[in-house]
Amino acid sequence: MTSSAPHGTYDFVIAANRLPVDQQVQPDGSTAWKTSPGGLVTAMESVMKGREAAWVGWAGVAGEAPEPFDDDTLRLHPVPLSTEEHNEYYEGFSNDTLWPLYHDVIVPPTFHRTWWAAYRRVNERFAEAVCEVAAEGATVWIHDYQLQLVPAMVRDRRPDLRIGWFDHIPFPPVELFAQLPWRAQILRGLLGADFLGFQRADDARNFARSCRAVLGATAKGEKVEWTGSDDGRIGAAPRTVRAAAVPISIDASGFRELADSPAVRERAQAIRASLGDPEVVLLGVDRLDYTKGIRHRLRAIGELLEEGSIAPPQVTFVQVATPSRERVEAYRMLREQIEGTVGRINGDFSHLGDTAVHYLHQSYGREEMAALFQVADVMLVTPLRDGMNLVAKEYVTARHDGKGALVLSEFTGAAEEMRNHVYLCNPHDITGLKETILRAINDSPEEKERRMKALRRRVRTHDVQAWASAFLSALASAPERPTRKEIR
Numbered sequence: 001m002t003s004s005a006p007h008g009t010y011d012f013v014i015a016a017n018r019l020p021v022d023q024q025v026q027p028d029g030s031t032a033w034k035t036s037p038g039g040l041v042t043a044m045e046s047v048m049k050g051r052e053a054a055w056v057g058w059a060g061v062a063g064e065a066p067e068p069f070d071d072d073t074l075r076l077h078p079v080p081l082s083t084e085e086h087n088e089y090y091e092g093f094s095n096d097t098l099w100p101l102y103h104d105v106i107v108p109p110t111f112h113r114t115w116w117a118a119y120r121r122v123n124e125r126f127a128e129a130v131c132e133v134a135a136e137g138a139t140v141w142i143h144d145y146q147l148q149l150v151p152a153m154v155r156d157r158r159p160d161l162r163i164g165w166f167d168h169i170p171f172p173p174v175e176l177f178a179q180l181p182w183r184a185q186i187l188r189g190l191l192g193a194d195f196l197g198f199q200r201a202d203d204a205r206n207f208a209r210s211c212r213a214v215l216g217a218t219a220k221g222e223k224v225e226w227t228g229s230d231d232g233r234i235g236a237a238p239r240t241v242r243a244a245a246v247p248i249s250i251d252a253s254g255f256r257e258l259a260d261s262p263a264v265r266e267r268a269q270a271i272r273a274s275l276g277d278p279e280v281v282l283l284g285v286d287r288l289d290y291t292k293g294i295r296h297r298l299r300a301i302g303e304l305l306e307e308g309s310i311a312p313p314q315v316t317f318v319q320v321a322t323p324s325r326e327r328v329e330a331y332r333m334l335r336e337q338i339e340g341t342v343g344r345i346n347g348d349f350s351h352l353g354d355t356a357v358h359y360l361h362q363s364y365g366r367e368e369m370a371a372l373f374q375v376a377d378v379m380l381v382t383p384l385r386d387g388m389n390l391v392a393k394e395y396v397t398a399r400h401d402g403k404g405a406l407v408l409s410e411f412t413g414a415a416e417e418m419r420n421h422v423y424l425c426n427p428h429d430i431t432g433l434k435e436t437i438l439r440a441i442n443d444s445p446e447e448k449e450r451r452m453k454a455l456r457r458r459v460r461t462h463d464v465q466a467w468a469s470a471f472l473s474a475l476a477s478a479p480e481r482p483t484r485k486e487i488r
């Protein structure tokens with residue numbers, strides 16, 4: 001117990017595996033900072049703009065961490081990861097154990113005790129860093145599956161802090177979660193928080209059911225009552241933690257403004273022209289991840305080309321795939337499969353000057369993304385499982401012309417909010433997916449505009465600021481914590 005741990009000066013502390021910026025080593029050995037990949041950073045970067053806070057996270061390169069530094073109003077506090085920890089905590093336990101387990105075991109999760117030990121060790125380090133920067137009574141907002149032990153570890157050291165955790169990815173049904181050899185420790189880690197936020201009510205329910213089944217906790221509605229009786233470490237007295245849905249979103253007004261700028265509009269026209277001014281542009285934008293359903297999407301596109309339902313140059317498909325977790329075997333295999341399939345499709349259906357599938361394994365700036373969205377007559381968002389999917393929300397926000405159509409998988413968090421106005425699909429059903437893509441291409445402009453209007457309204461009124469306010473007010477109104485004395 002370290003209640004005498006040194007206190008910092010920040011009243012608001014973020015902890016996420018990644019800092020908002022990633023240190024990149026250039027070919028000449030020099031370093032540069034780049035926005036970190038993924039939806040977590042997209043959302044939190046806009047929430048934190050102009051706020052005084054500390055952000056605790058990894059700087060993206062294994063080895064010694066840079067010294068803490070200021071980035072506008074944020075104090076960035078890098079946490080080091082050794083090469084071994086990068087392998088075992090980040091690539092291993094986070095992305096080869098938890099990520100597949102939490103995404104419907106699309107690929108089999110790998111369980112290694114050494115990875116678990118590294119996960120615990122790195123979570124301890126994050127907890128220590130949080131305690132070092134947090135002022136007395138500060139609010140601490142911990143993010144995502146990489147840091148599930150941090151809530152209890154922070155609470156143990158600093159009972160004065162108000163601790164929230166948000167799950168950016170799905171929380172699995174207990175039948176899958178129960179496979180995890182360290183399931184009880186993960187749940188106990190999370191129950192150190194005062195409030196737990198999830199993307200969907202189903203995720204919150206899955207968590208509550210796991211607490212009941214694994215820990216013997218009492219779960220009623222959004223409340224999980226935990227006695228701590230199985231190890232006596234946290235909460236010898238009963239305590240109640242609320243677990244509820246708070247769906248994340250995007251900075252709708254910022255993105256709309258960007259998409260509406262003359263530079264982005266011009267760029268959109270230039271992109272369309274460089275594609276040969278096709279009648280229909282289909283677009284996919286994803287991290288290159290097996291959860292995103294890119295293989296299923298390509299299968300559908302390949303069959304549509306084969307049947308002659310679509311053909312270049314009238315119809316072309318652009319797939320942007322951000323490089324991701326490239327040393328993890330499942331990601332390596334996925335890349336090989338995708339690139340093989342794209343090659344085969346283009347070999348069979350492209351002609352000189354008319355490409356069936358444009359495949360870009362690169363990441364781009366926000367302006368380029370906004371321009372690409374404006375070019376897309378049909379946006380294909382077909383994950384097999386996705387916590388939310390911010391690309392879907394960015395797409396409709398970028399369509400200030402009210403045109404375009406969104407094909408969206410029912411297995412995304414976004415479908416909970418958008419299902420009535422998207423072209424909803426089950427990506428496993430290739431025949432159904434093909435029909436849905438054709439419907440999205442061929443529906444009347446009036447029908448598409450009607451749908452797009454409703455989608456844009458939804459994202460505008462449920463933006464990232466609304467999400468952050470909802471999360472923080474739920475955290476602020478969480479029941480008062482018992483004092484340290486009552487806990488022990």
Ligand code: ADP
Binds near residue numbers: 287392
């Ligand atoms: P995830 O968090 O799983 O990657 P999301 O769809 O929620 O998925 O968020 C992805 C974020 O990354 C979005 O803001 C999207 O615009 C951005 N993004 C995706 N692909 C690229 C790319 N190739 N270049 C730049 N940004 C990208």
Ligand code: G6P
Binds near residue numbers: 037144145325
């Ligand atoms: C998703 C996760 C984030 C993660 C991001 C990028 O959005 O929810 O926690 O940061 O993907 O993945 P990476 O492994 O590159 O951090």
